[in-house]
Amino acid sequence: xxxxxxxxxxxxxxxxxxxxxxxxxxxxxxxxxxxxxxxxxxxxxxxxxxxxxxxxxxxxxxxxxxxxxxxxxxxxxxxxxxxxxxxxxxxxxxxxxxxxxxxxxxxxxxxxxxxxxxxxxxxxxxxxxxxxxxxxxxxxxxxxxxxxxxxxxxxxxxxxxxxxxxxxxxxxxxxxxxxxxxxxxxxxxxxxxxxxxxxxxxxxxxxxxxxxxxxxxxxxxxxxxxxxxxxxxxxxxxxxxxxxxxxxxxxxxxxxxxxxxxxxxxxxxxxxxxxxxxxxxxxxxxxxxxxxxxxxxxxxxxxxxxxxxxxxxxxxxxxxxxx
Amino acid sequence: xxxxxxxxxxxxxxxxxxxxxxxxxxxxxxxxxxxxxxxxxxxxxxxxxxxxxxxxxxxxxxxxxxxxxxxxxxxxxxxxxxxxxxxxxxxxxxxxxxxxxxxxxxxxxxxxxxxxxxxxxxxxxxxxxxxxxxxxxxxxxxxxxxxxxxxxxxxxxxxxxxxxxxxxxxxxxxxxxxxxxxxxxxxxxxxxxxxxxxxxxxxxxxxxxxxxxxxxxxxxxxxxxxxxxxxxxxxxxxxxxxxxxxxxxxxxxxxxxxxxxxxxxxxxxxxxxxxxxxxxxxxxxxxxxxxxxxxxxxxxxxxxxxxxxxxxxxxxxxxxxxxxxxxxxxxx
Numbered sequence: 001x002x003x004x005x006x007x008x009x010x011x012x013x014x015x016x017x018x019x020x021x022x023x024x025x026x027x028x029x030x031x032x033x034x035x036x037x038x039x040x041x042x043x044x045x046x047x048x049x050x051x052x053x054x055x056x057x058x059x060x061x062x063x064x065x066x067x068x069x070x071x072x073x074x075x076x077x078x079x080x081x082x083x084x085x086x087x088x089x090x091x092x093x094x095x096x097x098x099x100x101x102x103x104x105x106x107x108x109x110x111x112x113x114x115x116x117x118x119x120x121x122x123x124x125x126x127x128x129x130x131x132x133x134x135x136x137x138x139x140x141x142x143x144x145x146x147x148x149x150x151x152x153x154x155x156x157x158x159x160x161x162x163x164x165x166x167x168x169x170x171x172x173x174x175x176x177x178x179x180x181x182x183x184x185x186x187x188x189x190x191x192x193x194x195x196x197x198x199x200x201x202x203x204x205x206x207x208x209x210x211x212x213x214x215x216x217x218x219x220x221x222x223x224x225x226x227x228x229x230x231x232x233x234x235x236x237x238x239x240x241x242x243x244x245x246x247x248x249x250x251x252x253x254x255x256x257x258x259x260x261x262x263x264x265x266x267x268x269x270x271x272x273x274x275x276x277x278x279x280x281x282x283x284x285x286x287x288x289x290x291x292x293x294x295x296x297x298x299x300x301x302x303x304x305x306x307x308x309x310x311x312x313x314x315x316x317x318x319x320x321x322x323x
Numbered sequence: 324x325x326x327x328x329x330x331x332x333x334x335x336x337x338x339x340x341x342x343x344x345x346x347x348x349x350x351x352x353x354x355x356x357x358x359x360x361x362x363x364x365x366x367x368x369x370x371x372x373x374x375x376x377x378x379x380x381x382x383x384x385x386x387x388x389x390x391x392x393x394x395x396x397x398x399x400x401x402x403x404x405x406x407x408x409x410x411x412x413x414x415x416x417x418x419x420x421x422x423x424x425x426x427x428x429x430x431x432x433x434x435x436x437x438x439x440x441x442x443x444x445x446x447x448x449x450x451x452x453x454x455x456x457x458x459x460x461x462x463x464x465x466x467x468x469x470x471x472x473x474x475x476x477x478x479x480x481x482x483x484x485x486x487x488x489x490x491x492x493x494x495x496x497x498x499x500x501x502x503x504x505x506x507x508x509x510x511x512x513x514x515x516x517x518x519x520x521x522x523x524x525x526x527x528x529x530x531x532x533x534x535x536x537x538x539x540x541x542x543x544x545x546x547x548x549x550x551x552x553x554x555x556x557x558x559x560x561x562x563x564x565x566x567x568x569x570x571x572x573x574x575x576x577x578x579x580x581x582x583x584x585x586x587x588x589x590x591x592x593x594x595x596x597x598x599x600x601x602x603x604x605x606x607x608x609x610x611x612x613x614x615x616x617x618x619x620x621x622x623x624x625x626x627x628x629x630x631x632x633x634x635x636x637x638x639x640x641x642x643x644x645x646x647x648x649x650x651x652x653x654x655x
Binding site: 138139141143187189190191193194201202203204206208212214216218220222223224226227236238240242243314315316 | 535545569647
């Protein structure tokens, strides 16, 4: 079996350690190490420069700040290296378009790390919708709340925004995929209520899709310190012939830990990073289009950008106004 | 009105009418005397069960000598006619929520009761559900700090053919005035008046109705509401309030203290299952009203308060129909 040589660019993102472990464990991957702009050393080989890492990689996973996605993607494309980019794809539509253009011109693939599509519960929902069992899906109430990740996530320059930039795209992308439809209009109420940040930590979005379905997304960093897990992803789906509840991370044990003085949930469901990175790598090896493309990343980013515009203007905003 | 015992007449024998009528049985200082429905035949079974007489129709019940308090639990679009008739006959009125289908009707009802010098109470019963009361106590005590983001959901089975008027949004207001109105009233009770609303609902009304609303308070919180007539597994409520010092969460599916299973299947999954409490919220609501009437005090939720919650529900519907944000100003 041929293995793909994959490197990790940057450790700025909270997901970086998990992605590194995933790359080290996947049988179809030869993890060639990482580059960290801070110069810190990590498990696996640490390369002194981005160029050194790109030279040994056929693909890279970007785990940098959001704002750095554009720069690293352009460098990787110029080196002929495929890119799996942490979400959101970029912090502006212009950056995202530049990334798509660069990868297309260099004939490398651009993928986005959106693990929710890999969830077996989401796949079951997709199957139920496509089988017609639910009838036409008319409405969805979705949530993707979490804890405030700290670091640069509350820095508008590095992150591009707050909770809405961090969490909207998981559900927006899953909705586009599940309903095989596009978001056309967005309403949002945002607020900085919990952590004294210059960016929003609470957000409620409402989306219109082109064929008439509507959906809401709670993207708030609203899970308290004492909450037993980081957050979650849920969907309440109303079809004309059936209603479905999906709770992606429901499969867990409750651990009452006297030693640590906490109660926490210990997940035992399928590891979504393994499935998500694995499907990207498999597509590259097979020469197929990657399952979640740069185009998909741009579409879900447009939802976020429209949400910020909506919150500012206090009215719903059409995607066409921001695309 | 001078009678020591408050004599109660009920108009309507649907879910609300039968619930209130049953809640009145054994209530200290009160006695159920008469029941009216659209037809005598519809009123008879409940009247027989509860030992009350059948009034020929709503107007006759309102005019009855042996009625001091009229409970109006007719279809929403008939509330104004029945409440005004009761007021003109000098009776206190308890009216099921929503107070009316339109604010014009609601205003006329409030005016009629004011002019007649009778009390008008509106049945926003969720204010008597202990989980919502306990949450209010915690919120008022500052247990969560300042509320930042909240979600409240309420769902039940699709409306059956037996309640056909429900399926006509012009008569009932659909799922927004049936279910979401409860949570809009809860929000006003917990947090005061919001600044603006954005609503979405399925077009066309009908048995499958579903609505979402986002509400914004001038500063905070922001709130997501869901109301569903597509909860095929049966009645469910949830709420979650996150403040800057903590979070409260409730799910009615997770708090049943008494669950029966048998080879005959689940007998408990009704439209709205009875809560496992010594005193049901409906009984508590009626007791609160009768005690206030005896003391000469206004009801907890009066006609003006019920009108404000109705107005907020109508703002959600207006927003959904126009596809725009609607600013909320308290109706005069």
